[in-house]
Amino acid sequence: MVKLIDVARTAGVGAGTASRALSGNGSVDRETKERVIAVAKQLGYSPDVAARALRERRTRTIGLLLPDLANEFYTASVAVLQQELSDAGYQLVIASTGNDPSTERIALQTMIDQRVEGIVHVPVDADLVLPTTVPIVQLNRQSASRQAAAASDDLAGVDELTTAIVHAGHRDIAVIVGPTGFSTSRNRLLGALRAAERAGIPQSERPLDGARLRVRHAPLTVDGGAQAVAQLFPDLPSCLIALSSRLVMGALRECGDRGIHVPESLSLAGYGDPDWFSIWRPGITTFAPNLTEMGRQAARLLLAQLAGEETGPPALIPGKVQVRGSVTGLSAG
Amino acid sequence: MVKLIDVARTAGVGAGTASRALSGNGSVDRETKERVIAVAKQLGYSPDVAARALRERRTRTIGLLLPDLANEFYTASVAVLQQELSDAGYQLVIASTGNDPSTERIALQTMIDQRVEGIVHVPVDADLVLPTTVPIVQLNRQSASRQAAAASDDLAGVDELTTAIVHAGHRDIAVIVGPTGFSTSRNRLLGALRAAERAGIPQSERPLDGARLRVRHAPLTVDGGAQAVAQLFPDLPSCLIALSSRLVMGALRECGDRGIHVPESLSLAGYGDPDWFSIWRPGITTFAPNLTEMGRQAARLLLAQLAGEETGPPALIPGKVQVRGSVTGLSAG
DNA sequence: TTCCGTATTGGAATCGATTCCACGCCACAA
DNA sequence: TTGTGGCGTGGAATCGATTCCAATACGGAA
Numbered sequence: 001m002v003k004l005i006d007v008a009r010t011a012g013v014g015a016g017t018a019s020r021a022l023s024g025n026g027s028v029d030r031e032t033k034e035r036v037i038a039v040a041k042q043l044g045y046s047p048d049v050a051a052r053a054l055r056e057r058r059t060r061t062i063g064l065l066l067p068d069l070a071n072e073f074y075t076a077s078v079a080v081l082q083q084e085l086s087d088a089g090y091q092l093v094i095a096s097t098g099n100d101p102s103t104e105r106i107a108l109q110t111m112i113d114q115r116v117e118g119i120v121h122v123p124v125d126a127d128l129v130l131p132t133t134v135p136i137v138q139l140n141r142q143s144a145s146r147q148a149a150a151a152s153d154d155l156a157g158v159d160e161l162t163t164a165i166v167h168a169g170h171r172d173i174a175v176i177v178g179p180t181g182f183s184t185s186r187n188r189l190l191g192a193l194r195a196a197e198r199a200g201i202p203q204s205e206r207p208l209d210g211a212r213l214r215v216r217h218a219p220l221t222v223d224g225g226a227q228a229v230a231q232l233f234p235d236l237p238s239c240l241i242a243l244s245s246r247l248v249m250g251a252l253r254e255c256g257d258r259g260i261h262v263p264e265s266l267s268l269a270g271y272g273d274p275d276w277f278s279i280w281r282p283g284i285t286t287f288a289p290n291l292t293e294m295g296r297q298a299a300r301l302l303l304a305q306l307a308g309e310e311t312g313p314p315a316l317i318p319g320k321v322q323v324r325g326s327v328t329g330l331s332a333g
Numbered sequence: 334m335v336k337l338i339d340v341a342r343t344a345g346v347g348a349g350t351a352s353r354a355l356s357g358n359g360s361v362d363r364e365t366k367e368r369v370i371a372v373a374k375q376l377g378y379s380p381d382v383a384a385r386a387l388r389e390r391r392t393r394t395i396g397l398l399l400p401d402l403a404n405e406f407y408t409a410s411v412a413v414l415q416q417e418l419s420d421a422g423y424q425l426v427i428a429s430t431g432n433d434p435s436t437e438r439i440a441l442q443t444m445i446d447q448r449v450e451g452i453v454h455v456p457v458d459a460d461l462v463l464p465t466t467v468p469i470v471q472l473n474r475q476s477a478s479r480q481a482a483a484a485s486d487d488l489a490g491v492d493e494l495t496t497a498i499v500h501a502g503h504r505d506i507a508v509i510v511g512p513t514g515f516s517t518s519r520n521r522l523l524g525a526l527r528a529a530e531r532a533g534i535p536q537s538e539r540p541l542d543g544a545r546l547r548v549r550h551a552p553l554t555v556d557g558g559a560q561a562v563a564q565l566f567p568d569l570p571s572c573l574i575a576l577s578s579r580l581v582m583g584a585l586r587e588c589g590d591r592g593i594h595v596p597e598s599l600s601l602a603g604y605g606d607p608d609w610f611s612i613w614r615p616g617i618t619t620f621a622p623n624l625t626e627m628g629r630q631a632a633r634l635l636l637a638q639l640a641g642e643e644t645g646p647p648a649l650i651p652g653k654v655q656v657r658g659s660v661t662g663l664s665a666g
Numbered sequence: 667t668t669c670c671g672t673a674t675t676g677g678a679a680t681c682g683a684t685t686c687c688a689c690g691c692c693a694c695a696a
Numbered sequence: 697t698t699g700t701g702g703c704g705t706g707g708a709a710t711c712g713a714t715t716c717c718a719a720t721a722c723g724g725a726a
Contacts, residue, residue: 004683014706019684026685027703046446050386051682054711059383061426069412072405079402082429091447093394093426096415113379114424222608246608253612275555275579276609279586337713347676352714359715360673384712387681 002043011039022047053115062090062302063111066122066139067099073245073272074122077139077295081120084299090117099124118302135305138314139298141183148305149314150297152289154184154271157319158191161269161287162241164321166199168329170239170267171211173201176228176251177243178220188243188271189215212237218247225250226257233258239267239327245274248284267327282325289319335376344372355380386448395423395635396444399455399472400432406578406605407455410472410628414453417632423450432457451635468638471647472631474516481638482647483630485622487517487604490652491524494602494620495574497654499532501662503572503600504544506534509561509584510576511553521576521604522548545570551580558583559590566591572600572660578607581617600660615658622652 008018013032020026021036028036039045053059062085066074082092095111097104104124111119118135138149165173175192178185193203196213204212214237218224225247229240242248248270255262262268263282270277273288297315305311341351346365353359354369361369372378386392395418399407415425428444430437437457444452451468471482498506508525511518526536529546537545547570551557558580562573575581581603588595595601596615603610606621630648638644 015683016685016707017705020705023684027705029704032704048387048682049447050383050392051711052684053383054381054387054713055682055684057711069415070405070409072403072408075405075408076403079429082402082427086428091426092428093424094415095419095425096412114382222612249608249612256612256614274609275582276607276613279555279582279589280609280613281589341676348713349677349715350675353675356714360675362674365674381712384681385714387683388712388714390681 001048002045004045004047007036007040007043007045010043011036058117059115060090061114061116062092063114063116063119064092064094065097065104065107065111065119066094067097067104067124069094069096072274073291074140076291077298080292080295081139081299084296084303088299088303097124105130118306120298120302135302137298137302137305139294148301148311150294150301151184151314151316152291152294153316153318154187154287154289155191155194156316157287157289157321158188158241158243158271159195160191161271161285161321162192162195163199164285164323165239165241165267165269165327166195166201168239168267168327170237170327171199171201172207172237173212173239173241174214174216174232174237175241175243176216176218176225176247178224178247179217185217185220185243192241192243218250220244220246222246222250222253226254229254229258233260236260236266239269241269241271243271245270245272245277248272248277248286252280263326263328269327273322277322278324280326283322285324285327286322287319288322290317293317334381335378337378337380340369340373340376340378343376344369391450392448393423394447394449395425396447396449396452397425397427397454398430398437398440398444398452399427400430400437400457402427402429405607406624407473409624410631413625413628414472414632417629417636421632421636430457438463451639453631453635468635470631470635470638472627481634481644483627483634484517484647484649485624485627486649486651487520487620487622488524488527489649490620490622490654491521491574491576491604492528493524494604494618494654495525495528496532497618497656498572498574498600498602498660499528499534501572501600501660503570503660504532504534505540505570506545506572506574507547507549507565507570508574508576509549509551509558509580511557511580512550518550518553518576525574525576551583553577553579555579555583555586559587562587562591566593569593569599572602574602574604576604578603578605578610580604581610581619585613596659596661602660606655610655611657613659616655618657618660619655620652621655623650626650 004018005015008015011018013036017028018036021028021033022040085092095107097107101124108130112132112134120137120139122139123141136147138147140151177189180186201211201213202208205214216228218228225242229251240251242251251268255266260266270284270286273286277284277286294317297317301311337351338348341348344351346369350361351369354361354366355373418425428440430440434457441463445465445467453470453472455472456474469480471480473484510522513519534544534546535541538547549561551561558575562584573584575584584601588599593599603617603619606619610617610619627650630650634644634648
């Protein structure tokens with residue numbers, strides 16, 4: 001591997017001059033500079049990252065820590081994130097936690113030991129706090145602490161989705177949502193509750209004036225969604241809102257197994273927007289968070305922090321309600 | 334940040350001894366060793382990766398280069414890959430190419446400049462060859478050159494899938510497959526052709542004794558799949574094989590739009606096995622490559638190469654044919 | 667007792683790029 | 697002519713961990 005000193009000698013200059021010529025720091029005669037650059041190119045010189053990192057005391061590296069690399073809900077954001085950080089001259093190193101808080105803690109510590117300059121974190125554990133000064137941006141989640149964060153505005157989004165459902169005439173609604181431990185689950189639920197309250201629909205197990213909103217918590221899995229539907233059966237609402245794409249899958253499976261037709265017998269709304277939501281017959285009406293924008297904002301927030309700028313309150317990224325066929329209007333009465 | 338020399342001084346030993354105590358290389362008095370380790374732990378020492386990399390001339394870093402981070406077909410493999418490499422003490426740095434060959438070339442060169450010790454590559458460009466000695470393992474694709482590779486045995490898998498379809502009584506079959514430029518597309522197609530030939534089904538546009546196999550190439554997108562179906566219409570086969578999950582989506586969409594019922598009017602088989610394949614009514618019969626095993630094998634191959642071992646021929650990972658409801662048996666005659 | 671081999675140790679050299687420092691040189695002003 | 701300032705330059709110091717080397721100590725053999 002060709003070193004800086006080789007370039008310098010070949011160009012007939014000192015190491016310092018060669019370094020200045022290539023980096024642009026400090027003054028070098030224009031002609032000399034061009035000669036050094038030409039020699040470097042010809043010899044195929046590329047600086048040794050380790051030596052540079054050691055001297056400059058910076059690694060140009062950003063860590064990404066997420067629960068599950070195979071979950072497209074996360075990776076959709078990661079794609080842009082990677083692009084933005086790469087454009088800014090940073091390498092992205094990744095680690096996944098498998099949704100395990102202790103693995104998460106270890107992985108985070110490992111990254112810090114690796115001297116990453118910043119971390120993008122999709123947290124599992126609610127309020128993991130590390131004794132570090134490394135800038136951390138949380139993605140897809142607003143932490144209690146006032147760390148920088150980029151998250152989907154699920155509250156407003158699910159509110160809007162629910163409101164659309166109410167406007168379609170539904171007043172008997174059931175919501176399936178993940179465990180309350182996740183702030184994401186809480187926010188999505190709050191959006192539904194807020195919309196229901198505004199519409200005068202009480203949170204209740206039994207209908208009052210034909211109106212009620214029931215809430216079921218379930219693990220964020222296909223089976224979780226299916227079981228929630230099974231438990232509602234046969235006292236089904238007129239519209240079911242499943243607040244994660246996995247829960248939607250479970251609900252659809254259970255409806256299929258029980259011969260419940262969507263939307264004829266049951267309207268269904270979801271959260272997220274994987275490709276198949278729009279292919280399904282009927283198309284799944286859903287709130288689609290803007291995952292790419294979340295990734296972009298996370299990158300920007302982190303870069304801003306690295307530049308020493310103060311970051312404001314967590315960025316709430318608006319999404320879009322996709323109205324498709326799985327929620328029908330009800331005939332009056 | 335606490336340095337090795339700090340640990341050494343606090344423990345009352347020299348730098349060399351401290352290094353030996355912590356790394357285990359060279360002999361250190363047992364008592365001294367324990368003392369150094371205790372001090373290091375107490376001070377929260379962690380070695381500077383840059384300094385170590387500079388001295389040892391190795392970065393403990395592996396590059397991963399793939400076309401699209403948001404494509405779960407790839408990321409399913411990446412999850413295990415990351416785990417295996419992490420267990421072996423390597424960091425994974427990622428870059429994505431957006432399916433652009435020139436971006437791919439640049440990203441690959443950048444990784445090599447970064448002194449990664451090995452590269453896992455999901456290639457876009459057919460036969461990109463770089464002047465480097467860095468071990469590279471190709472994932473999901475067998476290159477013409479004899480680089481190490483871990484790929485799904487699509488040939489055997491699609492053969493088996495097609496054979497099952499033939500055994501169900503189908504003799505009028507159409508195959509939708511991606512551009513011939515991708516070796517993956519070629520292999521999948523070859524599997525179907527081989528099975529058809531064995532069954533005595535000719536590749537032909539017009540049926541001979543009621544039997545034919547038609548091939549349509551389409552871009553690997555939803556629209557591509559839909560258009561391929563549209564072009565077949567109304568002369569539909571009895572069974573359609575769409576050799577990528579995106580093509581399946583497109584086919585399903587087009588069938589829905591045209592009122593073609595699966596499987597009553599048209600049997601459909603696919604490739605890959607995203608979650609929704611099993612939820613769909615009817616479930617999609619498909620060949621499911623073993624993505625996690627591919628990731629694992631890629632990691633193992635790379636680690637073997639790093640250990641200086643010779644790697645044999647490309648690892649062909651068997652998958653599994655999932656028989657569901659989208660392909661029906663035909664009544665005799 | 668003397669000598670040799672082994673275990674243990676501290677300190678110096680090393681990895682390669684950056685940056686500080688000091689020097690030479692030239693232009694311009696006094 | 698003599699300073700003053702700035703540009704351009706080479707060389708040395710620096711970053712922190714590892715490893716080589718020489719030195720010391722000690723046990724056992726001759």
